[in-house]
Amino acid sequence: MRFMKAVSTLMLSALCVPLAHAEVKIGVITSSTGPIALVGIPQKNSIALMPKKVGDQNITYISLDDGSDPTASVKAFKKLIDEEKVDAIIGPSGSPNAMGVIQFAAESGTPMLAPVGTAAVVLPMTEQKRWVFKTTQNDDLIADAIVAQMITSGVKTLGFIGTADPYGENWAKVMAELAGKNGIKIVANERFQRQDTSVTGQSLKILMTKPDAVLVAAPGSSSVMPQTTLADQGYKGQMYQTHGAALDPFLKLGGKKVEGTILAASLMLVVDEVPDSHPSKAIAKSYIEAYRKLYNETPATFGANVYDAGLLLEQAIPVAEQTAKPGTPEFRAALRDALEQTRELAGTQGVYNMTAEDHSGFDERGRELISVKDGKWALLK
Incomplete structure (x- = not known):
């Protein structure tokens, strides 16, 4: 009896212990x-x-x-x-x-x-x-803003160079549709690999078409080389980038050769310039400050x-x-x-x-x- 009572007490106690929450x-x-x-x-x-x-x-x-x-x-x-x-x-x-x-x-x-x-x-x-x-x-949301700016600036012909992967290919598809709808002719359409060390051939083909503007569709550091190569070859038209270039190393790697570039990206790049009423401003600033505090640098x-x-x-x-x-x-x-x-x-x-x-x-x-x-x-x- 005493044994059975002890077992019953232990079982009751176990049931009374709160179940641990799974992580x-x-x-x-x-x-x-x-x-x-x-x-x-x-x-x-x-x-x-x-x-x-x-x-x-x-x-x-x-x-x-x-x-x-x-x-x-x-x-x-x-x-x-x-x-x-x-x-x-x-x-x-x-x-x-x-x-x-x-x-x-x-x-x-x-x-x-x-x-x-x-x-x-x-x-x-x-x-x-x-x-x-x-x-x-999504690419179309960013592309809409870029194309609207092109129209305002009077761009009629466009050169395109993007990475030979899903990022560049989807951008090529989106821009072909938007440009066509808005009377902008894509006169050059080139690709390169992210790990390439030269895009001289592709940029020369773009230069031969004399476009009013050029859009580079590439993520991270790969966005820099097509633009700096075109600058070295004397291109003077307007350069555009996608949100793939929205990081400070783009500025450092490109230097004066990327001056005047236009892109569409999140408010994080210019968070201090957007109105306080923007619903994302407070959370963006909080994230930036926390990242700076932990790593002593601004996050991309x-x-x-x-x-x-x-x-x-x-x-x-x-x-x-x-x-x-x-x-x-x-x-x-x-x-x-x-x-x-x-x-x-x-x-x-x-x-x-x-x-x-x-x-x-x-x-x-x-x-x-x-x-x-x-x-x-x-x-x-």
Whole structure:
């Protein structure tokens, strides 16, 4: 009797102990080494600034470096899914890297938040891409602003040079459509590899067509060489860049040869110049200040794309938890659904409004027209 009573007491005591909350595990894949490290380093650094707890749930981030190699991205992605059993994955850094892992996100039912440039990771929407959310502005949103500025400036002919990958190819597609609709003729259409050390041949072909302006569509440091090469060859027309060039090393690497460049990008580059009423200004400044305090340097917008992924998850996790516990397929599915229901969430890059058709969710509040003036970024007025 005494033994049975003791066992009953122990069982009752165990039932009275609050159940421990399972942690939420988030994988992060960045290219913090290799050719696109200028993109990946601020992304990896931003992990330290992301939410560590949501309600009673602790968030653990598992960070892996793919060395800018799409094959390594696949290995890292599978490791996070199969071995770490993560609830969501942020990354990879590069557009080709991200395109190569979408099928594994879908097959495993793991939400993927892609901090990449190309809209091809979410458009056109497919059954696989239902699991992917994008934390950068889609190309058409940025291109609309650039083309509008071209029209205002009287640009009639345009030279285009972009990377020979999903980033450059999608930009070529978007610009062909927009330019055609607005009476701008693309007279040169060139490609190069991110790791190329020369684009002399491509730039000479562009020069031969004598375009009014040239648009470079390339991410990170690869955006610099086409423009500096054209400058060395004497091109005097207006130079445009995409949001892929929105980082301070572009200014340092390009020097005087990138003076006067026009691009459209998030408010982060000119945060002090935008009105205080902008819904993203406060969060952008907070992120910039926290990053500076920790690393003694200003973050690139690429880092903010990862930080915003953390904000999206911070809002979605409590919603998903109402359906299932972290670490389960049901929780991952609920997390995907919660992300898709994001409404008016202000991030560092703009305001997110996700729908079943739009897994990027930006509007005009996610872009500013910016120029390079006296070696610095300046709001184009």
